[in-house]
Amino acid sequence: MSGHMTPEEFRAYGKRVVDWVADYLASVESRPVRSPAGPGDVRSALPAHPPEEGEPYDAVLADLERIVLPGITHWQHPSFFAYFPANASGPAILGDLLSSGLGVQGMVWATSPACTELETVVVDWLAELLGLPGHFRTDAAGGGVIQDSASSASLVALLAARHRAGGGPGRHAIYVSSQTHSSLERAGRIAGLGTGRVRSVDVDPRTLAMDPGHLDSLIREDAAAGLVPTLVCATVGTTSTTAIDPVPRIGAVCREHGVWLHVDAAYAGVAAVCPERRWINDGVAEFADSYVTNPHKWLLTNFDCSVLWFADRVPLVETLSTLPEYLRNAATLSGEVIDYRDWQIPLGRRFRALKLWSVIRWYGAEGLREHVRLGIALADEFAALVRADERFEVLDHHPFGLVCFRPLWNGLGAEEADEATLALLDRLNDSGELYLSHTRVHGRVMLRLAIGAPATERRHVRAAWDRIRAELDRR
Template sequence: MVKSEKFHMSTEQFREEGKKIIDWIADYYEQIENYSVMSQSKPGELLNKLPKAAPANGEPFDEIIRDLDEKIMPGITHWQSPNFFAYFNANTSFPSILGDLVSSGLGVQGMLWATSPAATELEIRVLDWLAEMMQMPAQFKSTSTGGGVIQDTASTAALTAIIAARERATNFASNINGLEEKLVAYVSTQTHSSVEKGIKIAGIGKHNLRLIDVDKNFAMQAHLLHQQIKEDKANGLVPFFVCGSIGTTSSTAVDPLPEIGQICKKEKCWFHVDAASFGTAMLCPEFRHLANGVKLADSYSFNPHKWMFTNFDCNVFWVANRQELINTFSILPEYLRNKATETGEVFDYRDWHIQLGRRFRSLKLWFVIRHYGIEGLQQLIREHVRLAREFEKWVDESDDFEVVVKPAMNLVCFKHKAGDAFNMLLMNTINDSGKIYFTHTKLNDQLVLRMNFGQTHMEEKHVKNAWELILSTAKMLSAK
């Protein structure tokens, strides 16, 4: 007989090594600005350092930590650096890390209410809190016809909405009779690529995805949407899904949700709203006008892991009618049957999304909300928006740079007047220096630089240093 204690880490060892890891994380945050923001690793560099075979026998924990420092850290791009201005943030905070640690420690698999009632009921309450904190429509609360569920990402939320919309459009028969080729979905040319991916995965096909042109502010033109829907119906097709955005990826454009929502209501299309990054700003009353029209939505999604200081992954997905999700995703094999489920008095979140298994994600969100409070979260969001306005002002005052799109929130799209090649060279030169990290996009076929201001520990000094670096590098490159 093998004694298992020979292989397992004891609680005393766990206590000792766990304290070391907490210290390691704390040290990392104290030193984070000393790292090159973007990893300087070359392709295959880490692979060449790692042994090709796993160890036959367990190794001392100190050796693992040493390899973490020497081998893993050089290949890390530091998303939590206050000098990270790229993409949209994937933020975290110490309360969130601790909440995630508790979740990992408990090791809950919360697929059913019965498998851990607290995992389900905390999620219900926290998402109702958020709905109230953001003044979301009443139907998104658990006390009404809908409710919220935590998904991993906005991509999965979009796919979930697409599948539920598909089932509603086919009277929940597509998995019985097969999927008709006639279903058609609609997005703007600026909608996140995850929706196209979801359309492909759901079997609708890219050929049945319509890209609606945008206006000068890169927002969907509602009249063109309606025109396209009418044309498709005249051709015997079945419009079934429309995605509107509160903050597109390239430019943070906000689609005309009231107009789109009315069209969807008239034409019987599922209306999904993607507010992946901007959703957090709805904590502040002065920004809630961006969500006008959300009351017409069938589903709404935003990522606390982007701008609400909750570590990846954590997506909030609200629906107006939870029964449509349950009718779409519920399968009850014998081994999942239990008394609580059969009473119908509980939420079984496995019926609200694609996967069966679920982590206890609501713990980290609960920790964050309780640590910062509503006012603390609001003040941090407002400060990030203020810093974006400051950066925008500096760009406007510059002779060599210009703002491309009027910022709606905390992203500034700008460019050097010297043209696309110069802007790409400028960005790559700065990113390669490791001092800051930012990214680009294309708008109207022009290369545009993007600076996102939402990192947890970012301060005004970091924004000033970034602007000075951009100016000095541009001057240096112009002189060559």
């Protein structure tokens, strides 16, 4: 076997691959949710050395079934509840296939005008669907860009904020809470803020939301000490419990002190596609300098697709723009086009807009709303089932698709109860029938059940609850 795959060969194998994916999605419910593979199982089943001569693609597909698939945890399984969903809908998969087939490297407008201009339209569409402010549009002062993840988006926002704030190296400080995603702390390290420059703001003990009063105190203390308060991250839907920071009050503090406000709505932001959930945008139009949400979590678009918007793109472009001779071209020099290389960390970029474009066009606003509403409704039903069982307690705050709950373990101390909860979690996940995760709230272990996979129906949520109660009874 040698040489390039011919168009005829690609057509034949491509049809088989599409059929394989369709069969996989149709049968995923029959598989154990979490992979039963142990450490090293997949590696030991693979050859230690690459083949000297090419192999037929049939061999690749055979090893996919024999070796790879047993090592897959099935994120598209309707009983996958462990983490926020990573949706892989049909239109998104096809959009990704088109992107791979075109093989575009869209670093500048000139390398494929459609790659840039379709993205500008799609991020503007999404801003409209979510009810975000007009100045976030690419035909206004700000604009949006598709990043690979909210982690990269946070770093990009921090770099823009640091540029706007000025000040010398090691003098910048950023402000997060114990509930803020860890990517913000990592962004601080990568950006060279230095040890101790990532400040932890207190949270309300009841809601776990950031305390604006303590934020104000920390900013004043740092400014008095000669530091440069640079960025505050407010979260709408924290990873642990989907807590919501008070963006309007935090924004007022930021405006008073001239600090950049970054709003992280990675998971929950897409819920604003439903008009009745637009309250999650409170304060964004008035105060947010940057805002991120991930269609690749709950909006039926497969990973990676994270959209980052800016109220004013000037600090972003000024801090990231470079123009070596080999990238100089008439369109860039004219100033009439967007070069997205200046809006992200890497130079190169895939044609990610194709999959988001495919999703929005296939589902339409109503289809997207229906998906989000179903997840919220099923989460409400599950929370009601837990609340009705006196052996459990449920965290009251669950405005989206995540429910946090725990068995009460009457008669056990706190540490013993936490150990019993984690043991219950292990037994549930080992069963292969469902997959949950856990967190800690006020120091106590709680189980997390996150709903949002395209295939999840009411019967799957009911079955999960029955399995949880049955496993508790076996103790």
